Amino acid sequence: MSKTWSVEEHLEDILRSIRPLDPIELNLLDAQGCTLVDDVIVPAALPPFDNSSMDGYAVRTADVEGASEEFPAVLSVIGDIAAGSADELTVGSGEAARIMTGAPLPPGAEAVVPVEWTDGGTGGGPADSMPAHSDAPEGATGQVRVHRPVHPRQHVRAKGSDVKPGTVALKAGTVLGPAQVGLLAAIGRGTATVRPRPRVVVLSTGSELVAPGEPLGPGQIHDANSFVLTAAAREAGAIPYRVGAVADDAETLRATIEDQLIRADLVVTSGGVSVGAYDVVKEALSRVDAFRGGEEDRMDAVADPVEFRRLAMQPGKPQGFGLIGPDRTPILTLPGNPVSAYVSFELFVRPALRTLMGRQPVRRRTVRARLAGDDALSSPEGKRQFLRGDYTPPGEEDETGTVRAVGGAGSHLIAALAQANALIDIPEKTGRLAPGDEVTVVPLD
Amino acid sequence: MSKTWSVEEHLEDILRSIRPLDPIELNLLDAQGCTLVDDVIVPAALPPFDNSSMDGYAVRTADVEGASEEFPAVLSVIGDIAAGSADELTVGSGEAARIMTGAPLPPGAEAVVPVEWTDGGTGGGPADSMPAHSDAPEGATGQVRVHRPVHPRQHVRAKGSDVKPGTVALKAGTVLGPAQVGLLAAIGRGTATVRPRPRVVVLSTGSELVAPGEPLGPGQIHDANSFVLTAAAREAGAIPYRVGAVADDAETLRATIEDQLIRADLVVTSGGVSVGAYDVVKEALSRVDAFRGGEEDRMDAVADPVEFRRLAMQPGKPQGFGLIGPDRTPILTLPGNPVSAYVSFELFVRPALRTLMGRQPVRRRTVRARLAGDDALSSPEGKRQFLRGDYTPPGEEDETGTVRAVGGAGSHLIAALAQANALIDIPEKTGRLAPGDEVTVVPLD
Numbered sequence A, B: 001m002s003k004t005w006s007v008e009e010h011l012e013d014i015l016r017s018i019r020p021l022d023p024i025e026l027n028l029l030d031a032q033g034c035t036l037v038d039d040v041i042v043p044a045a046l047p048p049f050d051n052s053s054m055d056g057y058a059v060r061t062a063d064v065e066g067a068s069e070e071f072p073a074v075l076s077v078i079g080d081i082a083a084g085s086a087d088e089l090t091v092g093s094g095e096a097a098r099i100m101t102g103a104p105l106p107p108g109a110e111a112v113v114p115v116e117w118t119d120g121g122t123g124g125g126p127a128d129s130m131p132a133h134s135d136a137p138e139g140a141t142g143q144v145r146v147h148r149p150v151h152p153r154q155h156v157r158a159k160g161s162d163v164k165p166g167t168v169a170l171k172a173g174t175v176l177g178p179a180q181v182g183l184l185a186a187i188g189r190g191t192a193t194v195r196p197r198p199r200v201v202v203l204s205t206g207s208e209l210v211a212p213g214e215p216l217g218p219g220q221i222h223d224a225n226s227f228v229l230t231a232a233a234r235e236a237g238a239i240p241y242r243v244g245a246v247a248d249d250a251e252t253l254r255a256t257i258e259d260q261l262i263r264a265d266l267v268v269t270s271g272g273v274s275v276g277a278y279d280v281v282k283e284a285l286s287r288v289d290a291f292r293g294g295e296e297d298r299m300d301a302v303a304d305p306v307e308f309r310r311l312a313m314q315p316g317k318p319q320g321f322g323l324i325g326p327d328r329t330p331i332l333t334l335p336g337n338p339v340s341a342y343v344s345f346e347l348f349v350r351p352a353l354r355t356l357m358g359r360q361p362v363r364r365r366t367v368r369a370r371l372a373g374d375d376a377l378s379s380p381e382g383k384r385q386f387l388r389g390d391y392t393p394p395g396e397e398d399e400t401g402t403v404r405a406v407g408g409a410g411s412h413l414i415a416a417l418a419q420a421n422a423l424i425d426i427p428e429k430t431g432r433l434a435p436g437d438e439v440t441v442v443p444l445d
Helices: A007-017 A178-186 A225-235 A250-263 A280-285 A296-301 A338-357 B007-017 B178-186 B225-235 B250-263 B280-285 B296-301 B338-357
Strands: A024-027 A056-059 A073-081 A095-099 A111-114 A143-146 A168-170 A191-195 A199-205 A239-246 A266-270 A307-311 A318-324 A329-334 A367-371 A384-392 A401-405 A422-426 A438-443 B024-027 B056-059 B073-081 B095-099 B111-114 B143-146 B168-170 B191-195 B199-205 B239-246 B266-270 B307-311 B318-324 B329-334 B367-371 B384-392 B401-405 B422-426 B438-443
Touching: A007 A307, A007 A318, A007 A329, A007 A338, A056 A073, A056 A143, A095 A143, A168 A178, A178 B225, A178 B338, A199 A225, A199 A250, A225 A239, A225 A266, A225 A338, A225 B178, A239 A250, A250 A266, A250 A280, A266 A338, A280 A318, A280 A329, A318 A338, A329 A338, A338 A384, A338 B178, A367 A384, A384 A438, A401 A422, A401 A438, B007 B307, B007 B318, B007 B329, B007 B338, B056 B073, B056 B143, B095 B143, B168 B178, B199 B225, B199 B250, B225 B239, B225 B266, B225 B338, B239 B250, B250 B266, B250 B280, B266 B338, B280 B318, B280 B329, B318 B338, B329 B338, B338 B384, B367 B384, B384 B438, B401 B422, B401 B438
Parallel strands: A073 A095, A199 A239, A199 A266, A266 A329, A367 A401, B073 B095, B199 B239, B199 B266, B266 B329, B367 B401
Antiparallel strands: A024 A191, A056 A095, A056 A111, A073 A143, A307 A318, A318 A329, A367 A438, A384 A401, A384 A422, A422 A438, B024 B191, B056 B095, B056 B111, B073 B143, B307 B318, B318 B329, B367 B438, B384 B401, B384 B422, B422 B438
16 A cells, blocks of 8 residues: 555645746736735835825915914915926915815925815805815915914825835735735836736546536536636636546546646646546556657656545545646646545645745634534544534634534535535544534635 | 714715616626525436445445455456446346446445455455556456445435435525535536626826826826725726726816716726815716716706715715716715725725625624734724724634734825725724724724
C-alpha cells in the first residue's frame, strides 16, 4: 500500500509548487479585487492646494473679528471662486470672495466663512444656501454681511493634509477594494500593477454525465460538478472557463486538457481519480509521457506526471496534483462526488488560487463553535472529516457560536450542501462528538 | 429652515420607493450571486437510480456470507458496469459484476463489495485498485475472491436518497452560491429565474475633476468618486457603468443623465448637492420639469423632482433622492467629498441595490466592539457620525472585538478610508467616547 497523505501534507505539497502569477498593469477598475505587487508611493500632495471645506466666503480673519448677527462685518464681494476655477482673485482688506467647497483658497484670504454664517449677500437674515450662479450672477458681486468670526485656517483643508508626496499610499500585497481604488484614483493613478485573476479551466469527467436541461437516459445523471467548481472558482476571484463534461476515454481527456492549457493558469478536473477500472483521469495523467506531446524539442520543458494520492480525509479521499505541459501548469484532480469535489475545492483549489493571486491568508479563517442539535456525531478514526454545517455566529447572549450538522456524512448529499454555510472540521483522532462539544468550523463566507 | 432628516428617515424613504427588479430567466452560471424568485421543486429523484458508492463488485449478500481472507467467497465475474452504462447485466447466484462508483446497481445484486475487500480478480492478496479496463479488459471476466461479507444495501446509494421528487430544493429568496448552483445543475435545471443584477450608472460632477492618469491644471484634482462608487457598486453585486466626471453645467448634466437612463436601473451621482452657487446636480434636478422631456404624451409617465435634503449625519449631510424619467428610475445624489460619497454609498445606495436584487438583509450587519487607542473621540451632538475604523473581531482572549478610529473625522481623508475595514457608528446623542467604551461597528466585509 502506498502512503496515505494528511490534508495538510497534500495542501503543502500543492502550495510549495505554485508561484504567484506574473504582475500585469491593469486599468484601475479592472484591477479591483486584485493584489498590488509593489508599494504605491504618493507622487504629489493631496489635496494639491489649500482649499475650502465649505460653500461660503474667503476672508481675512481681521475683517470679521467680533462680527455678530447684531453687528455684522460688511465686506465687498469681489467675485466667485468655483471648484476647478483657475481665476486669479486676491482678497484684500475689507473684501471677500464667494468660494465653493473644494475651490482653491485665494491669495490674501486666511479662512472661509460658511454661507450659513452670513446673509448670503441678500441684505436679509442668515442664509441657508447660495442662489445658483446661473440664475443669479449678481451674487458674485455687491456686499455680504458676516455674522460670526473665523480663526485663521478655519474651514480650509491644507495642501497635503490627506496624503503627502513620497509617503506610501498602499503597501504591496494590498487587495484593491473600492476605497483603495478610490485612493489610487485620487493620487492620479489610472492603472495599477497587480497579480491578475487566474484563469481556471474546469472540466468534469464521466460517461454518465449529461448537461442540465438535457433529458437523462438510463444510468445517466446531470453534471453538477463543472457548475459547482466554476461558480466556486469565480467566487474565489478567478476567471473560470467551464469546459463541461468529458466522457471516460483517456485519449479524449488528454487531448481536451492539452487544448485547454493555452488559456489555463490552473486546471481543475472532477471524477476519475479513484480505484476503478474506468478512472480516466488517473489513466490519462499518471503516465510519465502524458504531456510530452512526442516532440523531441519539448522534452525538457515538460513536467512530472500527475501524482495520485489517497488522503486521510472524508469526503475527498482520492486526490491528484501535478504540473503539466510546457508551462508546468498546475492541475488538481478532484474526486467525482459533488460534495467531495466541493470540499476538495475549498481545501485545496481555493488556497492554490489565492497563492496565484498573491492573496493572504490562503486558507479560510476558522472559528470555534459549540455543536448544536440532539444527536452525537460519529467520525471515522484516522480520517479528518469535513461535515457540512449550519453555523450561527456569536450573538448578544452567546459568546461562542453554534453549529449544526446538516445532511450527514454521505458525500453525494448535494441537497444538504446547499443548506450549509460552513464546514465542520473534525480531527483524525476524534471518533465522536456530543451536542455541546466545541468544534472547529470553517465559515464559507 | 427646512427639516433635517435622520439617516433612518432618509433610508426608509428610499427603500419605500424602490421595488425589486422584474425576474429574468438566466443560464445557471449567469445567475450566480442572484436571488431566486420562486421555490424550486425537485422534478425527479436524485440519484435517479440505486447506484454504487464504491468501485467494487455487485453481489448477492448470501454469496459472500462468512467470507474472509482465509476462506474467500469465489464468484464468477460476468462483466463491467461502468458509470453511464446502459447495459443490462443481471447478477445471479455465485456471480459478481464489476461495478464503478455511480454506476447503477444491476438487477439481482443486493450490495457492493469494495475492490479493497477482494483480490481484484488477480488470484493474489487484497487489491488496492482495479487495473484500467482499457489496459486489462480481462478484469471484467474470470473469478474474484471476496474477503469480507456485506450486508444488504451496503455501499449502495438509494434512488432519491439525496432529494425526492416534489420536495423544495431551494426556497424563493435563496442567493445562488456555488453549492446552490450545483444543486440546480444536479436536479437538471440549466437555467434559474432570478432577480437580475441592477445596472448602475455612476457619474461624478465637478469642473475641477480630471481623470486619473491625466495631468492636473491649477485648481484641479483627480476624480476619485466615480471610481470608488463604481467599484463599490460592483462589489455590492451590481453591473456598474462608470460615465466619469461631468462639468458643472446644468444642461450638460441633465442631458447626460437623460442619455444614460436607457441602461440604468439606478443612477448615482456625486457632488453638486450642497448649498453652493455652482451645485449643479441640485440645480439640474430640483426643477419639477427636469425630466419631462417637453413631450405632452410623456407627461403622465414622469416622476417627482429629486428632493434635496439635509441629514443629521457626518460626513454626508447633503443628500438627494428621487425617481426620474419615464421609468421612474431611482437616483441617489451623494455629496462630493470622496469619504462622504463612500459612506453615503454604504448607508443608502447599497441597501437600495440589495432591494433591487431582492436580497435580505438590505443593511449590513453591525457588531459591538470596544474602542481601542489612547484618545477619546468627540462627535458633534445632534449628528450621527460615521468614523472610519480598523476593526479586530473577537479572538481567543477577547470576547468582544475592538475597533480603532483611523484618520479622524475629515471627510476628505481618503487615505485613511483606504486603511479602514469598518465604520464606527456614533449615535446623534453621543458627544464623546473614551477608550474602552463600547461602540457600534459596521464591518465592511
